[in-house]
Amino acid sequence: MSQPLYITTAISYPNGPPHIGHAYEAIACDVLARFHRMQGRDVRFQTGTDEHGLKMAQTAEKKGVSPQALADEMSSKFKVMCDELNISYDNFQRTTDPAHHRASQAIWQAMAAKGDLYSDTYEGWYSVRDEAYYDESELIDAEGEDGKKIRLSPQGTPVEWTVEESWFFRLSNYGDALLKLFRENPEFLEPESRRNEMVKFVEGGLRDLSISRTSFDWGVKVPGSDNHVMYVWVDALTNYLTGLGYPDMDGNFGKYWREDGDMLHIIGKDIVRFHSIYWPAFLMSANLPLPSKVFGHGFLLNRGEKMSKSVGNVVDPLALANAFGVDQLRYFLMADVVFGKDGSYSAEAIVTKANADLANSFGNLAQRTLSMIFKNMDGALTSFESNVDDTRLRQIVADACKIELPREFTALNFSAGIDAWMRAVFACNQYVDDQAPWALKKSDPDRMKAVLMTLFMAIRDLSIAIRPVVPAAADAILDQMGVDAEVRGYAALDDESWFSDLVSSNFQLNQPKGAFPRLEMPTSGE
Numbered sequence: 398m399s400q401p402l403y404i405t406t407a408i409s410y411p412n413g414p415p416h417i418g419h420a421y422e423a424i425a426c427d428v429l430a431r432f433h434r435m436q437g438r439d440v441r442f443q444t445g446t447d448e449h450g451l452k453m454a455q456t457a458e459k460k461g462v463s464p465q466a467l468a469d470e471m472s473s474k475f476k477v478m479c480d481e482l483n484i485s486y487d488n489f490q491r492t493t494d495p496a497h498h499r500a501s502q503a504i505w506q507a508m509a510a511k512g513d514l515y516s517d518t519y520e521g522w523y524s525v526r527d528e529a530y531y532d533e534s535e536l537i538d539a540e541g542e543d544g545k546k547i548r549l550s551p552q553g554t555p556v557e558w559t560v561e562e563s564w565f566f567r568l569s570n571y572g573d574a575l576l577k578l579f580r581e582n583p584e585f586l587e588p589e590s591r592r593n594e595m596v597k598f599v600e601g602g603l604r605d606l607s608i609s610r611t612s613f614d615w616g617v618k619v620p621g622s623d624n625h626v627m628y629v630w631v632d633a634l635t636n637y638l639t640g641l642g643y644p645d646m647d648g649n650f651g652k653y654w655r656e657d658g659d660m661l662h663i664i665g666k667d668i669v670r671f672h673s674i675y676w677p678a679f680l681m682s683a684n685l686p687l688p689s690k691v692f693g694h695g696f697l698l699n700r701g702e703k704m705s706k707s708v709g710n711v712v713d714p715l716a717l718a719n720a721f722g723v724d725q726l727r728y729f730l731m732a733d734v735v736f737g738k739d740g741s742y743s744a745e746a747i748v749t750k751a752n753a754d755l756a757n758s759f760g761n762l763a764q765r766t767l768s769m770i771f772k773n774m775d776g777a778l779t780s781f782e783s784n785v786d787d788t789r790l791r792q793i794v795a796d797a798c799k800i801e802l803p804r805e806f807t808a809l810n811f812s813a814g815i816d817a818w819m820r821a822v823f824a825c826n827q828y829v830d831d832q833a834p835w836a837l838k839k840s841d842p843d844r845m846k847a848v849l850m851t852l853f854m855a856i857r858d859l860s861i862a863i864r865p866v867v868p869a870a871a872d873a874i875l876d877q878m879g880v881d882a883e884v885r886g887y888a889a890l891d892d893e894s895w896f897s898d899l900v901s902s903n904f905q906l907n908q909p910k911g912a913f914p915r916l917e918m919p920t921s922g923e
């Protein structure tokens with residue numbers, strides 16, 4: 398049995414409702430979690446919300462509600478988004494959960510016991526929007542609306558000068574260990590471009606990190622310093638441990654968070670520094686194992702433009718899912734955007750991709766094949782003799798479903814895996830055109846049956862292979878085909894006995910229903 402796998406999304410700030418970037422990350426992690434479960438692995442998948450910090454406190458104040466009320470309202474929207482998008486999380490972790498306060502205090506105490514914490518006064522720049530400290534040298538000069546000179550963070554967010562009493566973490570002690578980690582385990586941080594940026598950042602010299610705040614109180618209390626709350630990133634990162642039961646080392650923690658374990662954090666490119674520098678340093682300090690990989694995916698842009706409330710182009714992912722279908726949205730995001738690079742989306746792009754690949758190619762293949770079996774063979778399956786064309790097609794499908802797609806998904810190259818799958822779908826459609834089973838009905842009914850049965854087998858394999866991406870639609874096709882719901886993992890692709898079992902059980906196909914309706918092009922821009 399292969400080792401257990403722990404997959405996490407970043408936990409989102411619930412200072413507003415979820416946007417498509419949140420949906421994208423949840424979907425990518427869900428595809429991966431489903432894929433590995435279908436490979437027979439024991440997977441634990443966690444997502445959640447990051448509810449403390451100044452950004453939450455300020456947003457709540459502006460709205461005239463308590464931070465807890467804002468967190469409750471918005472966190473539930475993130476959970477609803479996950480449920481509606483078929484995200485198969487095992488745990489939805491909220492950072493206001495008392496168990497999370499305990500876990501954050503435990504890691505704090507472990508870092509203190511190591512001698513890595515000291516108190517001092519922080520003086521420097523802080524961006525509330527990023528919840529991040531920046532060095533003077535990182536700031537960009539810009540012009541404010543009133544024409545005055547202002548300073549911005551490298552992410553383009555406003556920074557403010559902050560002076561307060563604070564606890565510090567000796568991050569400066571961990572530069573060499575981090576460089577060694579990047580050098581000896583290049584797979585720890587991907588894609589490579591992000592690793593290069595982080596190596597440069599560490600080589601530039603690390604300064605100790607201010608890890609508590611005294612100017613507000615919306616956070617996890619620092620043990621022994623009641624007027625301090627933890628810097629929100631200290632508690633946020635700890636969510637990955639809370640959900641496993643830390644500081645209780647038995648149970649899920651012992652199973653999923655191990656020295657030789659497989660722990661994968663999937664996050665966006667803007668928060669790579671927190672995950673690949675601060676987090677491993679905290680963990681080393683607390684004598685805890687490090688994640689095996691941090692992957693920084695790209696950003697989704699609305700028609701090529703950055704999403705922003707002021708531009709008014711922030712799209713509700715559930716509105717897209719309602720308009721075009723959950724599986725269609727999931728498919729578009731995984732197939733059309735190269736994981737690790739930025740990608741653009743629009744209603745038209747979703748409709749075009751879903752229609753071309755799902756409705757016209759795969760859906761049409763399934764629908765016309767199953768319809769011909771229903772009409773021309775009374776919905777009954779039969780055993781048959783394969784000729785070289787049939788064997789060739791089955792080989793193309795097997796290569797795509799058993800080798801290429803799994804290889805690419807394992808490497809987080811979702812779009813490349815889907816491309817390989819689509820090539821097999823094209824090969825099937827080409828085979829239908831070449832074999833023209835409708836013309837064989839009178840001239841050679843046995844050959845017609847062989848062609849339709851070959852396609853039936855191919856469609857089952859293609860449906861199983863793409864299940865992590867379009868789970869509901871793939872299952873709807875497999876249900877119609879009488880494929881046992883318990884035998885829909887990748888191992889099933891190595892076993893052909895399912896077909897003879899179906900034949901001998903006298904399985905009867907009903908009038909098939911299309912799994913992928915053709916979508917209408919939206920009339921006005923969405």
Ligand code: ME8
Nearest residue numbers: 407408409410418447633634664665666695696697
């Ligand atoms: O950063 N496209 O929360 P968040 C793709 N609470 N991904 C995007 C995106 C976009 N346009 N915009 C944001 C936080 N994301 C912290 C994380 S983890 C211990 C704490 C991604 O709500 C972003 O990169 O701002 C991050 O991975 C996730 O959405 C949550 O972003």
